[in-house]
Amino acid sequence: MKLKLNIWRQKNREDRGEFVTYHLDDVNSHMSFLEMLDVLNQQLIEKGEQPVAFEHDCREGICGACGLVINGYPHGPEEGTTTCQLHMRHFKDGDEITIEPWRSKAFPVVKDLVVDRSSLDRLMQHGGFVSIRTGSAEDANNTLIPKEKSDLAMDAAECIGCGACVASCPNGAAMLFVSAKVSHFALLPQGQPERKRRAIQMVQAMQDEGFGACTNYRECEAVCPKRISINFIGMLNREFIKASVLSGAEKGGKYRSK
Amino acid sequence: MNRLLDAYRTSIGKKFVVAVTGVILFLFVLGHMFGNLQIFVGAERLNAYAAFLQNLGELLWAVRTFLFLALVLHVMAITQLFFQNLGARPIKYRVKKTRETDLSARTMIYSGPAILAFLIYHLLHFTYGSVHSDFIHGDVYHNVISGFAIWWVSGIYILANILLGLHFKHGLWSWFQTLGFAHPKYNKWRTNFATFFAYLIIVGNVSMPVAVLAGWIQ
Numbered sequence A: 001m002k003l004k005l006n007i008w009r010q011k012n013r014e015d016r017g018e019f020v021t022y023h024l025d026d027v028n029s030h031m032s033f034l035e036m037l038d039v040l041n042q043q044l045i046e047k048g049e050q051p052v053a054f055e056h057d058c059r060e061g062i063c064g065a066c067g068l069v070i071n072g073y074p075h076g077p078e079e080g081t082t083t084c085q086l087h088m089r090h091f092k093d094g095d096e097i098t099i100e101p102w103r104s105k106a107f108p109v110v111k112d113l114v115v116d117r118s119s120l121d122r123l124m125q126h127g128g129f130v131s132i133r134t135g136s137a138e139d140a141n142n143t144l145i146p147k148e149k150s151d152l153a154m155d156a157a158e159c160i161g162c163g164a165c166v167a168s169c170p171n172g173a174a175m176l177f178v179s180a181k182v183s184h185f186a187l188l189p190q191g192q193p194e195r196k197r198r199a200i201q202m203v204q205a206m207q208d209e210g211f212g213a214c215t216n217y218r219e220c221e222a223v224c225p226k227r228i229s230i231n232f233i234g235m236l237n238r239e240f241i242k243a244s245v246l247s248g249a250e251k252g253g254k255y256r257s258k
Numbered sequence B: 001m002n003r004l005l006d007a008y009r010t011s012i013g014k015k016f017v018v019a020v021t022g023v024i025l026f027l028f029v030l031g032h033m034f035g036n037l038q039i040f041v042g043a044e045r046l047n048a049y050a051a052f053l054q055n056l057g058e059l060l061w062a063v064r065t066f067l068f069l070a071l072v073l074h075v076m077a078i079t080q081l082f083f084q085n086l087g088a089r090p091i092k093y094r095v096k097k098t099r100e101t102d103l104s105a106r107t108m109i110y111s112g113p114a115i116l117a118f119l120i121y122h123l124l125h126f127t128y129g130s131v132h133s134d135f136i137h138g139d140v141y142h143n144v145i146s147g148f149a150i151w152w153v154s155g156i157y158i159l160a161n162i163l164l165g166l167h168f169k170h171g172l173w174s175w176f177q178t179l180g181f182a183h184p185k186y187n188k189w190r191t192n193f194a195t196f197f198a199y200l201i202i203v204g205n206v207s208m209p210v211a212v213l214a215g216w217i218q
């Protein structure tokens, strides 16, 4: 099939950037979206032009590297999928496709469609871990966890940190991401020692990184490739209010992230 | 205290304030509506109710102060959040589509200031009477009937109350979410609750100017 592509091109962080239009003639509908871009890049290279920079790694929907905003939807028009798992059969011959990078103050564009998502890593540094010794792998069921809780924790742990929630949110909020991490640990016994501190610090870090504030538009849930539920945002709110207003946080916790 | 200020510095802290004050203001609007619906009983009943409120004296002022503070906090916190969100996406998308966001959510930022402007007009109109052409102090029934008899005044009230209902539709749903009462078990119930009260406010409040315009009460 034939496609008209409007792609955001930006040389580096400082460049102002612009949309450039490309025409592709021979797109196979079995290709993934990234393979379609590979074909475009091959043609650009043969013409001696700079290929379009985009991020990717696993190409099987588990690493979270490949986020693109395709025709107004992060990860494209198909729900519950990553860009790398989106196939060209979901498009029609003659379609015009606009491809943009994630837009957020916390995700500066590095080049073309590649953004710097290290702000999410910094959020993780504020509590997205457990620092107790868990030792080497233990026998199954040594630590007893109710089935419903471990299932729910797994639902939250499905988050691959792609940042689509931020990209889709009209406010550029990172609530779904943080809520998945905080809920994941709050539901498991290993997460208990730092439970309150984690909720407070990650939420404060979110503020410092320049993310927006959630106004319950529910767009994040609608584009999340792992379909993380906004019920976790409710859980995060609960965790944060409990930790910061209703009870004392653990001693020695660093309350401010700056 | 420091801990509370630290919490307020975050978006969830501010949203907490917006949610709690929002519920207070909602409860006021609901009570206000039921009080005013006594207009359908008759002039005596409504005027007696108004006199009863006036005679509360200090208690009345305590409640007014409380509501005023709630309003100030509500507007202050949401204004701060608005500017935070404005800065969170300096470069806009060329194409951006939404899947879930409904009209009431999208218009919160317009319905809010519109309701605030209406509130000021409403106070000047029915409480102080300064923008009312035929205001008789103490005769609430007369003031309402003669006020709503002017079609564009009624129009303002009808429009404002539709916006108010729309504002509550998203606000009441968000209230549960922000305070952490979110659970798959109750989610449907939350949506129904918000929708029900949003329409109740619209129907209840709009019924009064409509009844006057239609000549059902005079």
Ligand code: FES
Pocket (backbone or CB within 6 Å): A055, A056, A057, A058, A059, A060, A061, A062, A063, A064, A065, A066, A082, A083, A084, A085
């Ligand atoms: S490339 Fe890993 S999720 Fe798409």
